[in-house]
Amino acid sequence: MNWxxxxxxxxxxxANSLTAASKQLKMDPSTLGRRIARLEEQMAARLFVKTPQGxxxxxxxxxxxxxxxxxxxxxxxxxxxxxxxxxxLSGVIRIGAPDGSANFLLPEVCSEISAENPDLExxxxxxxxVLNLSKREADMAITVSPPTAGRLLVQKxxxxxxxxxxxxxxxxxxPDLAEIDNLKNHPIIGYIPDLIFDKELDYLSHMGLQPxxxxxxxxxxxxxxxxxxxxxxxxxxxxxxxxFPNIHFLHRAKxxxxxxxxxxxxxxxxxxxxxxxFADRLAQGMRDMVKRKEA
Numbered sequence: 001m002n003w004x005x006x007x008x009x010x011x012x013x014x015a016n017s018l019t020a021a022s023k024q025l026k027m028d029p030s031t032l033g034r035r036i037a038r039l040e041e042q043m044a045a046r047l048f049v050k051t052p053q054g055x056x057x058x059x060x061x062x063x064x065x066x067x068x069x070x071x072x073x074x075x076x077x078x079x080x081x082x083x084x085x086x087x088x089l090s091g092v093i094r095i096g097a098p099d100g101s102a103n104f105l106l107p108e109v110c111s112e113i114s115a116e117n118p119d120l121e122x123x124x125x126x127x128x129x130v131l132n133l134s135k136r137e138a139d140m141a142i143t144v145s146p147p148t149a150g151r152l153l154v155q156k157x158x159x160x161x162x163x164x165x166x167x168x169x170x171x172x173x174x175p176d177l178a179e180i181d182n183l184k185n186h187p188i189i190g191y192i193p194d195l196i197f198d199k200e201l202d203y204l205s206h207m208g209l210q211p212x213x214x215x216x217x218x219x220x221x222x223x224x225x226x227x228x229x230x231x232x233x234x235x236x237x238x239x240x241x242x243x244f245p246n247i248h249f250l251h252r253a254k255x256x257x258x259x260x261x262x263x264x265x266x267x268x269x270x271x272x273x274x275x276x277x278f279a280d281r282l283a284q285g286m287r288d289m290v291k292r293k294e295a
Contacts, residue, residue, distance in 0.1 A: 006068050008035045009047065013065050014135040016054035069268060090119035093278055096138035098201075100220040101261060101286075102126035104240040104293075106142070109285035113278070120278075129197045133266055140265040140279060142286075144200040151267035155279070158287045161238045161294060162203060162257040164250045167230040171248060177233070180251050187214040187232030189223050200259055203235040207255050239293035261286060 011021035011032075018029040018036075025032070040047050047061035057065060097106055102124050110122045125131070131141045133152065146154045166177070176182040190204045190213035205211045213234075215226050220237070227234045228244050235257070236247060263283055269275045 002039075003071070005035050005039045005042075006071055008032055009039055009061075009064065010068050010072060010136075012036060012048070012055055013057055013061060013068075014137075016056065016135075018055065088119060089113075089117040089274055089278055091274065092121045092123065093140075093275070094123040094125055094138045095282070096125045096127060096131035096133075096141035098142065098144060098198075098220070099126040100237050100240065101142050103221045104237060104243060105286055105289050109282065109289050112285060113281055116281075133264065136266075139269070139275060140263060140282075143262045143264050144198050144259055146262045147264055153265040153267055153270060155263045155265075155283060157261040157263050157283045158290050159258055159260050160290050162235050162259065163238060163252050164207065164209075164233060164255045165227060165236040165241075165247050166233040166250055167228055168246050168248050170230040170232070171250070177250060180254060183233065183250075184210065189213055189215045189226045189232045189234030191220075191223070192216040192218050203257060206257055207235065239290050242293055 008021070008025065008027075011024050012018060015021045015024065018032050022029040022032055036048065043060070043064065045060040046058050047064060048055040049058055050056075095106065095110075103126065106124050110124065114120060114122055125138050130143070130147075131137045133141060133150070142157070146156070164183070171177055174186065177186065188204065188210055190209075191201060193211055193213075193216075195218040196202050202211075204213060215223075215231055217223050217226070223234050224236055224240060224244065224247070226232070227236065228247055233250060236244075236249075241247060241249075263279060265275065265279060
């Protein structure tokens with residue numbers, strides 16, 4: 001089998017689309033179609049079935065996907081051996097993360113890593129959903145709860161904290177906020193309830209506040225900016241507070257949440273030295289950054 005054809009197969013299988021795979025590989029979709037047809041002829045088996053949703057793997061295609069993924073890992077390991085050992089990281093590494101960490105932690109951590117490794121390209125994919133690592137949407141992901149299914153490496157990175165907060169002008173204009181029982185009389189800012197993709201993000205319910213906020217977004221960054229505009233009260237990550245000096249905590253001693261970040265990777269990537277080194281550096285950087293920002 002031609003490795004280039006296998007590489008095309010992997011991208012189409014993970015993207016479920018010739019068009020999406022063509023953008024990743026920087027090749028024409030029709031060329032990818034011909035490469036897939038050639039591979040199917042060599043394998044004497046249909047690898048994909050075209051559906052309204054895209055290119056779905058057949059049973060034979062799924063079996064080949066498992067072997068092709070192992071070939072990909074062997075290729076990456078061989079490249080590392082040929083290049084020799086080095087402390088410097090290079091190539092492209094993509095991290096998926098919920099937008100709280102993607103906006104207020106990863107930029108600083110990844111900037112530090114980038115400065116240490118000038119030949120490394122780091123991509124941060126901020127999405128309000130759980131990433132599908134099996135489809136290689138990212139090389140690794142930050143999550144707020146550990147996945148329980150799939151062939152994955154799961155590492156707890158650090159705990160972090162969240163508290164209720166509001167803009168100082170809003171607090172000054174509403175002295176009744178000094179009484180915790182009066183919180184329900186104010187506009188609550190939070191997640192759109194039916195778009196909460198992880199139970200650990202259901203902050204309002206866990207704080208005993210109304211589950212249906214007056215102002216809502218699927219992005220925690222939008223929520224914090226609403227709070228910063230003086231639109232109401234909401235839950236803010238402690239590590240985000242240095243970015244918003246005019247936002248102050250409310251009832252910090254009584255209304256507090258603790259959550260954790262996990263680093264999730266493909267199980268097979270334990271054999272790829274550069275990803276191991278990057279994961280270790282990323283995890284340590286996040287621990288240090290949370291500690292620094294929450295101090």
